[in-house]
Amino acid sequence: MMITEHKGKLLLGTHGIAVPHGSLIREPNQLRSWRNGFPIAVKAQVSSGGRGRAGGVLRAANMEEAEAAAQRLFENDFSGERPQTLLVEPWLDHAREIYLGITVDGMAGGYAMLYAPAGGVEVEQQAPLEYPFGAPRNFKAHGFRRLLADIEQDCALRERVVALARRLLFLATAIDAITIEINPLAVMPDGKLLALDAKIVLDEAAAFRHAETSDELERARKKERPAVAKALAGNLMMVWLGGEVGLVSGGAGMTMAAMDLIADAGLKPACFLDCSSNPTPAGYQLAFKLLDAEPEVRAILVSIFGGGTHMDRVARVMGDIMKKRRSRKPVFFRMNGTGRDKADAVMREAGLYNYPTLESAIDAAVAEVRTP
Amino acid sequence: MMITEHKGKLLLGTHGIAVPHGSLIREPNQLRSWRNGFPIAVKAQVSSGGRGRAGGVLRAANMEEAEAAAQRLFENDFSGERPQTLLVEPWLDHAREIYLGITVDGMAGGYAMLYAPAGGVEVEQQAPLEYPFGAPRNFKAHGFRRLLADIEQDCALRERVVALARRLLFLATAIDAITIEINPLAVMPDGKLLALDAKIVLDEAAAFRHAETSDELERARKKERPAVAKALAGNLMMVWLGGEVGLVSGGAGMTMAAMDLIADAGLKPACFLDCSSNPTPAGYQLAFKLLDAEPEVRAILVSIFGGGTHMDRVARVMGDIMKKRRSRKPVFFRMNGTGRDKADAVMREAGLYNYPTLESAIDAAVAEVRTP
Amino acid sequence: MSVLIDQSARVVIQGIGGNFGRFSARDMVAYGTQVVAGVAPGRNAREVEGVPVFEDMRAACSATGAQAALIYVPAPGALDAVLEALDAGCRVVVYPGDGLPVQDAIDMRAATHRDGAVLIGPNTPGVISPGKAKLGFMPSFCYMPGKLGVISRSGSLSYEVAWRLTTAGIGQSSAIGIGGDPVKGLNAAEAIELLHNDPDTEAMLYLGEIGGNEEYALARYAARADAKPTAALIVGSAAPRGKKMGHAAALVGSQVDTQAAKAEALRKAGVHVANSLRDLVLVAQHAMSQSEKEVLDT
Amino acid sequence: MSVLIDQSARVVIQGIGGNFGRFSARDMVAYGTQVVAGVAPGRNAREVEGVPVFEDMRAACSATGAQAALIYVPAPGALDAVLEALDAGCRVVVYPGDGLPVQDAIDMRAATHRDGAVLIGPNTPGVISPGKAKLGFMPSFCYMPGKLGVISRSGSLSYEVAWRLTTAGIGQSSAIGIGGDPVKGLNAAEAIELLHNDPDTEAMLYLGEIGGNEEYALARYAARADAKPTAALIVGSAAPRGKKMGHAAALVGSQVDTQAAKAEALRKAGVHVANSLRDLVLVAQHAMSQSEKEVLDT
DSSP states (O other), rough: OEEEEHHHHHHHHHTTEEEEEEEESSSGGGGGGGOOOOSSEEOOOOOOSOTTTTOOOOEESSSHHHHHHHHHHHHHOOOOOOSSSSEEOOOOOOOOEEEEEEEEEETEEEEEEEESOOOOOOOGOOOOOEEEESSSGGGGGHHHHHHTTTTTOHHHHHHHHHHHHHHHHHHHHTTEEEEEEEEEEEEOSSSSSEEEEEEEEOOOOOOOGGGHEEEEEEEEHHHSOHHHHHHHHTOEEEEOOOEEEEEESSSHHHHHHHHHHHHHOOOOOOOEEEEESSSSSHHHHHHHHHHHHHHTEEEEEEEEESSSSOOHHHHHHHHHHHHHHHHHHHEEEEETTTTTTHHHHHHHHOOOOOOSHHHHHHHHHHHHOOOO | EOOOHHHHHHHHHHTTTOOOOEEESSSSGGGGGGOOOSSSEEEOOOOOSOTTTTTTTEESOOOOOOOOHHHHHOOOTTTOEEEOEEEEEEEOSSSSSEEEEEEEETTTTTEEEEEEOOSSSGGGSOOOOEEEEEEEEEEEOOHHHHHTTTTOOOOOHHHHHHHHHHHHHHHHHHTTTEEEEEEEEEEEOOOEESSOOOOOEEOOOGGGGHHHHHHHHHHHHHHSSSHHHHHTTOOOOOEOOSSSSSEEEHHHHHHHHHHEEEEEETBBSSSEETTTTTSHHHHHHHHHHHHHTTTTEEEEEEEESSSOOOHHHHHHHHHHHHHHHHOOOOOOEEEETHHHHHHHHHHHTTTBBBSSSHHHHHHHHHHHHHOO | SSSOOOTTOEEEEETTTTTHHHHHHHHHHHHTTTEEEEETTTOSEEEEEEEEEEEHHHHHHHOOOEEEEEEEOOGGGGGHHHHHHTTTTTTEEEOOOOOOOHHHHHHHHHHHHHHHHHOOOSSSSSEEEEETEEEEEGGGGGOOOEEEEESSSOOHHHHHHHHHHHHHHOOEEEEEEEEESOOOSSSSHHHHHHHTTTTSSSSSEEEESSSSHHHHHHHHHHHHHHHHEEEEEEEEOOOOTTTTTSSSSOOOOOGGGGGHHHHHHHHHHHHEESSSOOOOHHHHHHHHHHHHHHHOOO | OOSSSSOOEEEEETTTTTTOOOOOOOOHHHTEEEEEEEEEETTOOOEETTEEEEHHHHHHHHHHHHEEEOOOOOOGGHHHHHHHHHTOOEEEEEEOOOOOOOHHHHHHHHHHHTOOEEEEHHHSEEEEEEETEEEEOGGGGGGOOOEEEEESHHHHHHHHHHHHHHTOOEEEEEEEEEOOEHHHHHHOOHHHHHHTTTTTTTTEEEESSSSTTHHHHHHHHHHHHOOOOOEEEETTOOOOTTOOOSSSOOOOOOGGSSSSHHHHHHHHHTOOEESGGGGHHHHHHHHHHHHHHHHOOO
């Protein structure tokens, strides 16, 4: 998960990568203790990309402008997130902006170094140059240097970039980062490099060996809407999508396939909700509790194809839940997989209908929602 | 360089290794905010080993005992270091104490894992079991497990130790540690492992990629006696030994060889002082300034065997220093190496005598110091 | 032999002591897989589900000649388990677990390549060659022998699809779960190459997702002159940008990650691309009949 | 050829553009070493001290056939420079710099071993085979050809000792600076093995220090039935416990690290151990005359 620029810069700074001397503020009046002169950059600290284009970075030439900028940023949403803090930094003149990053690349079987000679918000216009190397020990500074040579004539700059790339690799492995992106990386008038921004994505799976990552996960969870926060706390995978058809599913690929079918049928799935990480009575009960409580959700599709999960057991759980449940939202079942025959029998006994295919269940759900 | 137990435990804790919930105090009355019950351990935070045997860890059953213990520890020296802080922790009952560590081993060409079934202050009685593996990627949990099997019958404990060893390796590479030693590592009544102590030695050479290491180096330098602090700040390598014969030397091995000869001759060298890291006029001037100012130092031996360093240039610098120097402490020169012949001529002109061998220079210095 | 595993494969289960290990032992044996050993360090079991249990992989493999391993251990110990399997001489290793740090996956992959072995996973149900053997926990009843090779990033989706194929009479040569993580032991390009060289496979079906870049390996393959006919389903068109859809790799970060971009690239390369599960069987049939036609043409 | 380097070795200097690189180029050429190329990335020099300069190691080695490298770059870039030299095909690499992170030294060593090459360093003046060639910056006048192989953890001490040996008429076959750091490219055991297999070497002199455990490799060697005669000087008896004496590895942490423990272990194994520099020449003479005696005996 992505951490804020400020936290990212702290990590860069403690690993020998130069960053501006900034301060974090929680409210506009904390600006008054700023002693490092003007102009300054006032930057919204949010954990989503595209902040620059969304007006999340403002320049202020004096204290009045700074306070106005801070006020404005604290009141704005960026991709649905309101900044809790702002980063204040000197607005530094620099000769040039470049882009340097390291990221995990599936085809490379590991890491790749990324470079673009023109950084800043425009970098997405042109894909960065990629140096895929896989395992950390396969990073060859001379290999990366050779790639740079084609697009970067300034030898001294090249050497600085290569040295910085090595340090980014060290940092990525030390903190289990999936991506570290410095954009822009400023070339200062003296030729030195300064990280003006930092986007660091931590590997959530490595939280067991990084308290920092666990804490960030906890914080990120708390920022989610209550339904999602509760689902995650209950070991269900949920992403809120805001549609009419609630989805209780198993497996990421199957869940997406069902979402796509719902969308193809002209409706919107309410959520990505994968219960395969907790396929227990408690897990399914929680799923229903959350979806039943959301007024936007007008029908619920239960779509599970069990492998290790035995569907007769799931059917029994569903029967119990349906019996106790107070909500009258209609539920459409399509349960297949291991123990399917027994499951059918269990459901018949419970008075529930198991649709033979996912498509038929979805068509029925769509018809129900469309009925005024 | 070694960091304090408290800092070490913070690093363990943030990397998924269980440590007791402790508090750091700077003065005895901060104990009053302790809310985690008694008995407690009160532990002097110093950066040298052997603290346990030196009485640096005290048990306190109540607040009165705790304050008395804190008072005592703050007033004590441990290997010449007075603790600035104490670590306060619950005194935990545990079933057993073991020893687990990772260290750099020259013969292994890298890291080695260390284990002893009986930890605590007695571990030095019996050398720990060593699993040398070299490069991090050569660590094989099954190899380490097989070694443990010979001395550790408890399978569940073995699995926990192996898992912890893997985590120690991750930590060592992430922070560039040369040694991480957990002793004792407590086996708690529920079988879990808890690090009751932490000795972490950071690699000073890696300070360029760890601000923490640079900061620690800076702090360590400030704790040195002024002469050593100034020498280090001037890029000279100095260790204070407290004898009569000051030593201005070049190269670690040569400096030790000269120290040994001085000691063999019945005197004590005042210092290890290796100027090869800064063989400039400023470096040599600083060396003399520091030694001249130390009243214990009664004679100075200049012993240099130059390779890349040209001795005629050094001789000229020495001539200048001797001319301007106010101290009357006798100086004995033995300068050999590249440009030796020209150096002899320069010294003759400056009225200085260059002894033909190190032994003759030392014998002369010793005779001088022995003369009442 | 088919790709990776058949009736002659001798399999060891690491972590056979847990519920999943026990279930998997029974389930694989029932399918005809030779499960010859189990390993459960820290337990004193001698036998689980009729399978002899050993203290470590070296003992298990040398006593039984096992050269394929299925590993059920939690993520923090997974790298160590894979390294142990490789050291014990295993040539095919399946690690189904999810939640593995990417860095550990990178190390696993590098170690496997160094040893000339094949790792399937993480985050996969494993591999099955219907009618021969399976190394994993996919529901057997979904599969039947045939000529279509299946590659999937998702476990559940691959069951659903295999069942649809089987119901429609399209048998499978092998179904390889390459897994939903960004870094894989066997990646898409390598799985494609395996099926390309497999005489039992006449066409391929690729089940992909948003996120990552491995679908482009299929596009590159399909553009080759000697490529076998290919079909694909890419799910996640309804997923929003910037949100991880369960799988670590299923996240749209930029335009190339989207379902639309991938489907377009695949179509351009000549892959039969399904719009959704609805026409999945149809595109598979197209690929199969293309292969029959190509056989007739030659 | 002698160990590691002789007149036929073609040498490239990485970082030839700095003062030390220039000095070293002149100095080695003056000694008869074939310095055929230099590399100075980021500089546009074509020639330094008459040596052609290339943009990178691949270009330098392929144009000149260099297979030995001497590297003058600061510690943060040292690992990368060594990897580049190895990739360019260098078989012998010397990295003299100090202040290298141990972890980088470990990686260097592992990469060198993987490629079947030899790395000397870090923290070393290099290697010299007197009368043939040198790869490093030790003062040439201290050395003369002969039959005593010298291994040293310390640069300065090795000059002093070589000069004493030369003055006393004891020539050297090769002098290898293994360096003062804990993890070395070529460690003591490996340097001993090189000299053991070197027909030009009849006896060995080891210059050790407090700290680390590599002196015990010499003890193990000396105890072998086929060992050549050995002598040693271990410095640091006057050093206090727990303090680092300049070299990263020169630190007494426990009893086995001390000068006394090492000297005792070596004496027990049959090594002629000097008490100090005063009797250094004497023990070297003992080792040499033991070797002459052994030759007469056989």
